[in-house]
Amino acid sequence: MIPETAHPSESLHKEKHVQTVAPFRAWRYAPAAGELGRLVAPPYDVIGPQLQSRLYAASRYNVVRVDLGMTTPSDGDCDNQYTRAAAQLAGWKREGVLVRDPEPSLTFVEERFTGPDGKPSVRHGFLAVIRLHEFDQGVVFPHEQTLSGPKEDRFRLMTATSMSLSPVFLLYDLPGDDITAAWASRLGSAVSPASTVTDEAGTVTSLWPTADPELLDIVRRYLDPSRFIIADGHHRYETALRYQKAQGAGAGDPPQAFDYALAYLSNMADPGLEVYSTHRLMSGLDPKMLAGLTRSLAGIFEVDKLTGTADPPRADDPDAAAQASRITQTAITTYLADHPRAAFGLWGPAFDAAYGLRLTDEAAARAAAPGHSATYQELDVTILQTLILEEALGLTADDMATEKHVTYFKDLTEAFARLAAGDFQAGFFMNPTRLDQIRACAFSGERMPQKATFFYPKLPTGLVFHDLTGTL
16 A cells, blocks of 8 residues: 655655656667667776777767767867767767657666675665755765765766766665556556667566656655665765755756766665675785784784684696685675674785684774764774774775775675785775664664775666656
């Protein structure tokens, strides 16, 4: 049954007759553009130069050409990656490479994937637009800190193209999830997807665009009174707010397209919603300080030398390095599974073996993050950052934000291989942040440190585009 009660902010929505989560007339690739798998790309922030080149080669219509265009030494104010992106999009529209939905719609999404832990999962969600709210309005909540550089880049792209190219990943909280149930009964089990994309990691993304009035109304009724947490795409959401201000917020009635952000929404109760770890690998630190690290931590942590692990072998013996990497990865993974809270794995060329670190002095953790809630103080990422990286190793918060001495790795196997090869001095491995911790911190108005969460998989860019001109 659709709920009749509302969040306190619903009166604001009713007064302005503004829908929080809305269908929209999406731009999409036309079949004539080619196979969709050759046209989409990962989000811009995970694309390196080699992948960028491969995506360019995949198709002259690949979205990377507008979302993360190549730069040239001759770029200037009148000819750069942003102006070229705008010209590309305009050309694609004229040529019929991109076509626009004739009526507002939602696009339901199913992703079948294998996570970094090797476990197969299925995640459900849908693409829509969400009414922009400042964070202090109590509707949309960030959960981690952001950096200024990516926001400036995204703003310049949005200003040049008047398009939103990549969605913000938002979480809603709906036990039972009648939205997904309604999709499953009306579309998911009865209608073949309109398109399917398989990426390099084997993730299969299936799409069901729909303007079904009943489905659209169910989404409106359930989500108008809801609160949302940004899972991924903080930079994109903050950029949309900045763009809205630049265009003149609140000037239009009905609201203008720029009053909404392109969004992918998934339920916190979805069984396939997984959060994974982001691990820290260290370089450029004083070897003497690292050599004494386990001793200096012994008063605050229980330090266990993990059986069966040894000093990483010489980098010029790749077979031995690979074997050491596998053995140590297994030992640390087992240790973390056995100690799911406030525990870390430590290994690298600076140490004679792998170690397990488990917090024993909870008062020290609370004292290291004064002014924060107990939930924030108890986060593994907070404990690692404050007690180990800052206090024991002397790093600053700015060092971690700018990746000075620390490199973030999501791929566990790659991280161990790089340590075994001698590319880094040490690595800290951790368990994922739990969803209940994310919910508690976000709804209390606290932002976690950068790289506190890793939501996987990331939705491809290029499935739909949101035109920021005119009305929805």
